[in-house]
Amino acid sequence: MLFMRRKLQTAIILAIIAVSVYSAVQITGIPKRGVRTVELDLREPRRVFEQSINNRKTIINYLIADAHEISSQFNQILTREGTNVYFNNRDRSHFVAVFDTPKEQEASVLEKLRQIDGLSNEKTETALTKPGGIIDINSHVRENELVKERYRERLKNPHLTTREIGELQFQIRTIQTKIDSLNSVKELEEVKTNPLYFIIARTHSGNMAPTKHIKQYGQLLFVTLAFILLYTLAALLITYSFTAISKLMKLSGIKTSKSGGSRYSYGYGYSYANKRKKKKHRSQPVDEPKEEEEDK
Numbered sequence: 001m002l003f004m005r006r007k008l009q010t011a012i013i014l015a016i017i018a019v020s021v022y023s024a025v026q027i028t029g030i031p032k033r034g035v036r037t038v039e040l041d042l043r044e045p046r047r048v049f050e051q052s053i054n055n056r057k058t059i060i061n062y063l064i065a066d067a068h069e070i071s072s073q074f075n076q077i078l079t080r081e082g083t084n085v086y087f088n089n090r091d092r093s094h095f096v097a098v099f100d101t102p103k104e105q106e107a108s109v110l111e112k113l114r115q116i117d118g119l120s121n122e123k124t125e126t127a128l129t130k131p132g133g134i135i136d137i138n139s140h141v142r143e144n145e146l147v148k149e150r151y152r153e154r155l156k157n158p159h160l161t162t163r164e165i166g167e168l169q170f171q172i173r174t175i176q177t178k179i180d181s182l183n184s185v186k187e188l189e190e191v192k193t194n195p196l197y198f199i200i201a202r203t204h205s206g207n208m209a210p211t212k213h214i215k216q217y218g219q220l221l222f223v224t225l226a227f228i229l230l231y232t233l234a235a236l237l238i239t240y241s242f243t244a245i246s247k248l249m250k251l252s253g254i255k256t257s258k259s260g261g262s263r264y265s266y267g268y269g270y271s272y273a274n275k276r277k278k279k280k281h282r283s284q285p286v287d288e289p290k291e292e293e294e295d296k
Contacts, residue, residue, distance in 0.1 A: 020227035045087040054196035062201035064118040067095045095201040100194040
């Protein structure tokens with residue numbers, strides 16, 4: 001049987017209790033007080049929001065009692081002229097939307113969003129933009145439009161050959177392709193300047209009932225006691241395993257550190273003290289028998 005000091009026993013007991021409480025909290029979770037909100041899957045709208053090219057992005061969170069009651073206020077914003085809606089999902093428990101509006105409407109849209117009851121927090125991210133980007137694109141479009149008009153005026157000449165007409169038509173098509181590309185870039189630049197909004201409105205159930213807290217704490221206590229019992233059984237199993245191993249070693253003739261009488265014992269029945277005794281015994285002179293002296 002293994003014997004342990006009282007301090008070591010106390011340390012093991014405290015360690016078992018601490019590990020049991022930690023394990024129970026990891027499984028059941030700490031009972032939370034206060035407001036409970038609806039859990040939402042925001043992976044898709046968050047992906048749309050993060051991958052957008054808008055230079056100004058705003059996330060607004062709301063805690064509301066009923067999403068149906070304020071949906072009309074959000075509809076007034078989403079149906080405004082120039083608003084582009086990229087994600088829209090709603091029911092009585094939540095309202096989630098990702099949309100952008102023209103830059104000139106940013107102030108009025110923000111004012112309406114801030115007037116909706118239940119606003120929890122608001123966060124705006126702004127990317128660095130290159131000033132005058134749209135003006136440069138517009139100037140390039142105008143220049144190419146002028147060149148295209150000059151080629152069209154030359155086509156009106158009745159004395160042009162078939163080869164010259166074909167070359168002018170080819171130049172006009174090439175310039176039109178450039179204009180279309182510039183217009184596409186222009187649209188992207190305009191989208192970048194439009195503010196993007198990520199609206200997350202979720203319902204809350206108010207404070208948790210006291211009976212719910214009692215149930216959660218009771219579950220935490222039950223799981224903690226179960227872990228204490230489990231870890232205690234594991235500690236006892238380890239202790240008795242060591243005891244059984246020690247007894248098997250004794251039965252096999254292998255002495256342990258406690259079975260040897262010398263402080264220098266290595267557990268195999270041999271020690272420095274025994275070695276010194278044997279050397280001392282051999283160094284003493286051997287006396288000859290007295291009978292042999294009398295015979296002589």
